[in-house]
Amino acid sequence: MSLVDTAYRLPDAAHEPLDPASLALEELLATRGRVRIELALRHAGPRRVDIDYELQGAAGAPVVVVAGGISAHRHLASNAACREAGWAEHLVGPARALDPQRVRLLAIDFLGADGALDVPLDTADQADAVAAVLDALAIDKLQAFVGYSYGALVGLQFAARHGARLQRLVAVSGAHRAHPYAAAWRALQRRAVALGQLQCAERQGLSLARQFAMLSYRTPEEFAERFDAAPEVVNGRVRVAAEDYLDAAGARYVARTPVTAWLRLSESIDLHRVDPTQVRVPTTVVAVEGDRLVPLADAVALLEGLGAYGRLRVLRSPYGHDAFLKETDRIDALLTTAVHAPIPSGESA
Amino acid sequence: MSLVDTAYRLPDAAHEPLDPASLALEELLATRGRVRIELALRHAGPRRVDIDYELQGAAGAPVVVVAGGISAHRHLASNAACREAGWAEHLVGPARALDPQRVRLLAIDFLGADGALDVPLDTADQADAVAAVLDALAIDKLQAFVGYSYGALVGLQFAARHGARLQRLVAVSGAHRAHPYAAAWRALQRRAVALGQLQCAERQGLSLARQFAMLSYRTPEEFAERFDAAPEVVNGRVRVAAEDYLDAAGARYVARTPVTAWLRLSESIDLHRVDPTQVRVPTTVVAVEGDRLVPLADAVALLEGLGAYGRLRVLRSPYGHDAFLKETDRIDALLTTAVHAPIPSGESA
Numbered sequence: 204m205s206l207v208d209t210a211y212r213l214p215d216a217a218h219e220p221l222d223p224a225s226l227a228l229e230e231l232l233a234t235r236g237r238v239r240i241e242l243a244l245r246h247a248g249p250r251r252v253d254i255d256y257e258l259q260g261a262a263g264a265p266v267v268v269v270a271g272g273i274s275a276h277r278h279l280a281s282n283a284a285c286r287e288a289g290w291a292e293h294l295v296g297p298a299r300a301l302d303p304q305r306v307r308l309l310a311i312d313f314l315g316a317d318g319a320l321d322v323p324l325d326t327a328d329q330a331d332a333v334a335a336v337l338d339a340l341a342i343d344k345l346q347a348f349v350g351y352s353y354g355a356l357v358g359l360q361f362a363a364r365h366g367a368r369l370q371r372l373v374a375v376s377g378a379h380r381a382h383p384y385a386a387a388w389r390a391l392q393r394r395a396v397a398l399g400q401l402q403c404a405e406r407q408g409l410s411l412a413r414q415f416a417m418l419s420y421r422t423p424e425e426f427a428e429r430f431d432a433a434p435e436v437v438n439g440r441v442r443v444a445a446e447d448y449l450d451a452a453g454a455r456y457v458a459r460t461p462v463t464a465w466l467r468l469s470e471s472i473d474l475h476r477v478d479p480t481q482v483r484v485p486t487t488v489v490a491v492e493g494d495r496l497v498p499l500a501d502a503v504a505l506l507e508g509l510g511a512y513g514r515l516r517v518l519r520s521p522y523g524h525d526a527f528l529k530e531t532d533r534i535d536a537l538l539t540t541a542v543h544a545p546i547p548s549g550e551s552a
Numbered sequence: 553m554s555l556v557d558t559a560y561r562l563p564d565a566a567h568e569p570l571d572p573a574s575l576a577l578e579e580l581l582a583t584r585g586r587v588r589i590e591l592a593l594r595h596a597g598p599r600r601v602d603i604d605y606e607l608q609g610a611a612g613a614p615v616v617v618v619a620g621g622i623s624a625h626r627h628l629a630s631n632a633a634c635r636e637a638g639w640a641e642h643l644v645g646p647a648r649a650l651d652p653q654r655v656r657l658l659a660i661d662f663l664g665a666d667g668a669l670d671v672p673l674d675t676a677d678q679a680d681a682v683a684a685v686l687d688a689l690a691i692d693k694l695q696a697f698v699g700y701s702y703g704a705l706v707g708l709q710f711a712a713r714h715g716a717r718l719q720r721l722v723a724v725s726g727a728h729r730a731h732p733y734a735a736a737w738r739a740l741q742r743r744a745v746a747l748g749q750l751q752c753a754e755r756q757g758l759s760l761a762r763q764f765a766m767l768s769y770r771t772p773e774e775f776a777e778r779f780d781a782a783p784e785v786v787n788g789r790v791r792v793a794a795e796d797y798l799d800a801a802g803a804r805y806v807a808r809t810p811v812t813a814w815l816r817l818s819e820s821i822d823l824h825r826v827d828p829t830q831v832r833v834p835t836t837v838v839a840v841e842g843d844r845l846v847p848l849a850d851a852v853a854l855l856e857g858l859g860a861y862g863r864l865r866v867l868r869s870p871y872g873h874d875a876f877l878k879e880t881d882r883i884d885a886l887l888t889t890a891v892h893a894p895i896p897s898g899e900s901a
Contacts (some may be wrong), residue, residue, distance in 0.1 A: 323788065383772075383793060384779075386783065386794065387779065389761065390627060394763070398744065403749060404750055411744060414743070415740050418733070426732040427732050430733075441672055443732070444732060445736035449739070470789070473783045
């Protein structure tokens, strides 16, 4: 393993010059870097891979890994290394459970997220990639792994494979295996890309795949609120109220996502399987009633497998699977306990 | 209007020669025919159209129109005019509520089902097409209109537009308007066809559209039962357990469905709007808990609009929207009351 670059490094774009005098302590300690290692991939054997990470927070504070959906990345929230808003912007900050003054927050770009690795990937590979970054940064133990959606799957794998390094796991909107219906839904999204690829329209295929995915991330309740208008006939074709929204969602996604990255990360959700009895880390499972990808029944099955290590919290939200991006106050309230409360004796690994 | 052909006519294929001595009375009275009329289409103006129908049952018996999903057609069940099994085979027959010895059963091929009419169609057009067939056959009044899925939408339009001809309506798994989430789901299916059409792969597009539709017709519970197996990596790609099933469903559908027919009928579901207060016919609304296309809340909203004319029956079924094709005994039990019970005074139109 080689630590290619842990030095402070400004990203390419969208940054203001830094004025150190204006920065709080935790901002000064934002770091980006890259770890280059050989990783034994579960389905593709050993590969040389680069893992990009970002670490922010007070020096010496306990470390929490935060991981999000397949579209998430190492940049959680605006900091000195990158001023842009991050994907977890509203979950990170002073007075939040994920406060960089209290904990150092570590996140990676998922393996395969740059589209360069065109092989079957697995959540176990992602967990090993996180462990490799911890090695490179000489971080022995995590206070917590907080995973949302895909990140929850990676967190469960990390707990099963590297449990000795983990004090607590928070798995939001993710379970120990893909639900067969959700897997079918994703397989059809991949077919949309394949249909586009037939004739060099793969980005249109990816756009359509993303639009179908949006239906799985949200709920009928939200659509009923937002897209109640009658359909129109435009150029002899029917156009329904949600199509503008879906068009925009598809276009935004295609602009930032390599097709190969999406295909391989989508597949890796379906390959995901963890034996919950192998997880011996205190785990808070957060499920959302109405999540169309991760039914409550699967969260309960996970809980059963976790035995004494598991506890379940259930949210109701019109945002379904995407609740973690929308219900940030409620998620934060759950994290306050799940990340920081003392671990009852007898539950620690 | 011209009645082109009401004579007994054998369909093209898959029939045994008839032996009249072996046929029960109601079989002898199976008739197929075609009505050619000019119909004022709601979104496309007047058009000359052919409407194919099938009528079976005891001469002089009261008439019940039966209409199914967009893939259904005039052939409900095996009879003298067509020995093939029909799409409602298990709902029609002796001891069933839809017994051809007690009622004459009338069904049509939906307008546009042959793919020749490439204009926006509406459920109101379908209702008018049914009325035109009744005119041609000199049938003044229906004992009932039994509609499932798309047929329920057509039935509601028929009740609103031709209520004086109808004694009872049974609307199974259909409401007074398309749900915005279901409409978005269908719009994306149409985009799959459009993606295929980019490069002459429209039948692959239709296959994919059908596969996505299957997910809306069924439920996660059924998929969890049937497709629990782990995914496989085949030729470097992940293949999930449901894909064989989905492949077969897509191929079967493409083999029998003109692309234009599917597109226009799919659109017509999204154009569907009926003001329930305009329905003054005793109506039994049958909803399935877990139907991913027609949420129970929409059935309840329909019921509220129907006021004293409405009653609601709720089924639980792992088959979701497709329950009417699967739970035939339970549907039949509901129909026995809904089609045959005396209408309480004060509820008749």
